[in-house]
Amino acid sequence: MNIQDELDNFREIIDLELKKTLDVDKSYQKNIYESMDYSLFTGGKRLRPIMNLKSCQMFSGEFEQSIPYAIAIEMIHTYSLIHDDLPPMDDDDTRRGRPTNHKVFGEDMAILAGDGLLNLAFETVLRYIDKREENISFRKAIRALKEISEYSGVNGMIGGQVVDIQDDRETMTKDKLIFMYEKKTAALFQGALVSGAIVAGANDDEIEIIRDFGYKLGMAYQIRDDILDFEEDIAIGKLTYLNFYDLDKAEEKVEEYSRDAILILDKLDNRDTNFFKSLTKELVSRTI
Amino acid sequence: MNIQDELDNFREIIDLELKKTLDVDKSYQKNIYESMDYSLFTGGKRLRPIMNLKSCQMFSGEFEQSIPYAIAIEMIHTYSLIHDDLPPMDDDDTRRGRPTNHKVFGEDMAILAGDGLLNLAFETVLRYIDKREENISFRKAIRALKEISEYSGVNGMIGGQVVDIQDDRETMTKDKLIFMYEKKTAALFQGALVSGAIVAGANDDEIEIIRDFGYKLGMAYQIRDDILDFEEDIAIGKLTYLNFYDLDKAEEKVEEYSRDAILILDKLDNRDTNFFKSLTKELVSRTI
Numbered sequence: 001m002n003i004q005d006e007l008d009n010f011r012e013i014i015d016l017e018l019k020k021t022l023d024v025d026k027s028y029q030k031n032i033y034e035s036m037d038y039s040l041f042t043g044g045k046r047l048r049p050i051m052n053l054k055s056c057q058m059f060s061g062e063f064e065q066s067i068p069y070a071i072a073i074e075m076i077h078t079y080s081l082i083h084d085d086l087p088p089m090d091d092d093d094t095r096r097g098r099p100t101n102h103k104v105f106g107e108d109m110a111i112l113a114g115d116g117l118l119n120l121a122f123e124t125v126l127r128y129i130d131k132r133e134e135n136i137s138f139r140k141a142i143r144a145l146k147e148i149s150e151y152s153g154v155n156g157m158i159g160g161q162v163v164d165i166q167d168d169r170e171t172m173t174k175d176k177l178i179f180m181y182e183k184k185t186a187a188l189f190q191g192a193l194v195s196g197a198i199v200a201g202a203n204d205d206e207i208e209i210i211r212d213f214g215y216k217l218g219m220a221y222q223i224r225d226d227i228l229d230f231e232e233d234i235a236i237g238k239l240t241y242l243n244f245y246d247l248d249k250a251e252e253k254v255e256e257y258s259r260d261a262i263l264i265l266d267k268l269d270n271r272d273t274n275f276f277k278s279l280t281k282e283l284v285s286r287t288i
Numbered sequence: 289m290n291i292q293d294e295l296d297n298f299r300e301i302i303d304l305e306l307k308k309t310l311d312v313d314k315s316y317q318k319n320i321y322e323s324m325d326y327s328l329f330t331g332g333k334r335l336r337p338i339m340n341l342k343s344c345q346m347f348s349g350e351f352e353q354s355i356p357y358a359i360a361i362e363m364i365h366t367y368s369l370i371h372d373d374l375p376p377m378d379d380d381d382t383r384r385g386r387p388t389n390h391k392v393f394g395e396d397m398a399i400l401a402g403d404g405l406l407n408l409a410f411e412t413v414l415r416y417i418d419k420r421e422e423n424i425s426f427r428k429a430i431r432a433l434k435e436i437s438e439y440s441g442v443n444g445m446i447g448g449q450v451v452d453i454q455d456d457r458e459t460m461t462k463d464k465l466i467f468m469y470e471k472k473t474a475a476l477f478q479g480a481l482v483s484g485a486i487v488a489g490a491n492d493d494e495i496e497i498i499r500d501f502g503y504k505l506g507m508a509y510q511i512r513d514d515i516l517d518f519e520e521d522i523a524i525g526k527l528t529y530l531n532f533y534d535l536d537k538a539e540e541k542v543e544e545y546s547r548d549a550i551l552i553l554d555k556l557d558n559r560d561t562n563f564f565k566s567l568t569k570e571l572v573s574r575t576i
């Protein structure tokens with residue numbers, strides 16, 4: 001199967017599972033479900049949950065075992081976008097060509113919908129683990145969720161957003177920018193990949209290899225983003241890699257990170273790494 | 289020990305544990321720790337974490353086992369206050385006599401600090417569970433956190449806040465108001481009590497008894513709040529129990545809920561329920 005077909009297949013699986021999670025009895029608070037649903041279904045690429053499921057599969061797990069984690073990660077990603085778009089943050093009116101959550105549901109509901117999605121991410125996985133039979137994989141189930149919680153928290157994704165809001169042209173440095181990219185972008189890639197690997201029963205070496213891969217892929221992805229959004233970012237005065245390096249250097253870094261990412265995958269000599277190699281090439285050479 | 293001394297003792301334990309949780313290596317995102325710290329230490333009564341620890345103790349658990357849950361619950365309570373105070377929500381400038389989080393750290397940081405605390409709540413407990421030896425209490429550890437996640441989520445605390453923001457004088461009904469109180473106030477009391485009981489190894493009947501107790505106590509507590517804040521609430525146009533019932537009826541309901549709460553405790557005939565009986569009397573007769 002070529003990578004586009006595979007991505008489409010997995011996207012469908014994830015969409016269906018997300019729908020199921022929201023399909024519960026509701027009461028007077030039903031509007032928050034509409035608000036969460038709106039942002040969960042705005043044509044996202046489902047990149048992080050797909051990485052999670054494919055990582056699980058690569059390490060010989062049934063990808064179905066990792067579905068609660070995959071949708072939790074997509075919920076976390078989505079909540080961060082809702083909060084990021086709020087007026088005190090980036091103040092964005094549109095995302096992927098549609099009005100942002102707070103433009104449709106109001107700022108108060110957007111705050112709660114974000115909170116709700118973050119909470120629901122944990123709730124979903126905890127409910128799934130609680131229903132399992134007690135067995136050896138119980139500990140793995142916890143460890144996978146713990147990894148996600150660390151990558152999404154104040155020393156992960158949220159930590160990156162802190163640097164994003166607090167530093168400006170005067171105070172931003174190369175070091176801080178790299179820290180921000182590690183946390184804002186690479187962290188959730190790593191959380192997705194590592195948790196899928198843990199659920200599958202990958203060994204410690206394999207887990208560290210996929211963690212490193214996630215880091216390199218995340219950094220390549222983010223700098224590619226900067227290159228693609230170069231003109232738009234200048235227009236809105238956004239600080240990116242291109243405030244510190246020129247376009248040639250940025251292209252070079254994308255090449256370097258993605259080459260490293262693929263070399264890291266070669267260490268997994270007993271595993272079929274073709275999907276992640278293709279994904280890396282696909283993502284770093286993308287034009288949108 | 290009288291109840292005031294006991295509350296003071298436990299408050300100290302909780303403050304110390306909360307401090308420890310924030311005492312980690314920080315990097316460029318260190319400001320968010322200041323923001324979280326500011327709101328965690330504004331003279332809160334630590335009611336919910338104390339309920340958690342005392343519930344664990346009442347059911348013959350070592351209360352130390354429940355400490356990660358206790359501080360997680362306080363973090364969840366605190367994040368909800370930070371977000372609740374934001375301008376698009378209640379737009380409060382002060383809380384407990386001090387400037388609200390966003391007044392000190394800005395709205396953007398207050399949003400992230402709230403997100404950070406919610407995430408850290410789960411992170412803290414998951415890290416604790418992950419470090420445990422695998423044994424029979426592993427499942428209980430998960431179940432306790434699952435209960436908290438459900439009580440704090442869109443069908444719990446957040447659900448109550450949704451009704452709070454969306455309903456006004458025209459649309460609020462008695463039913464919705466009771467739903468809101470169940471979710472906004474009673475839910476987190478229940479989460480605290482039930483999780484402590486589960487960690488301690490309480491049996492299913494006991495868990496349901498303490499769950500019912502939490503409900504009654506939460507409702508009594510909230511209506512007492514309405515009575516205490518009566519004049520202030522009128523001034524700011526806040527919708528409360530007293531928009532539907534007069535003061536006598538409200539006093540009667542507080543009496544009824546607290547009497548029920550104490551009667552429920554009597555079902556736990558093998559347990560020392562004195563602390564919770566005293567706490568109930570203390571909370572419903574309070575004047576601040």
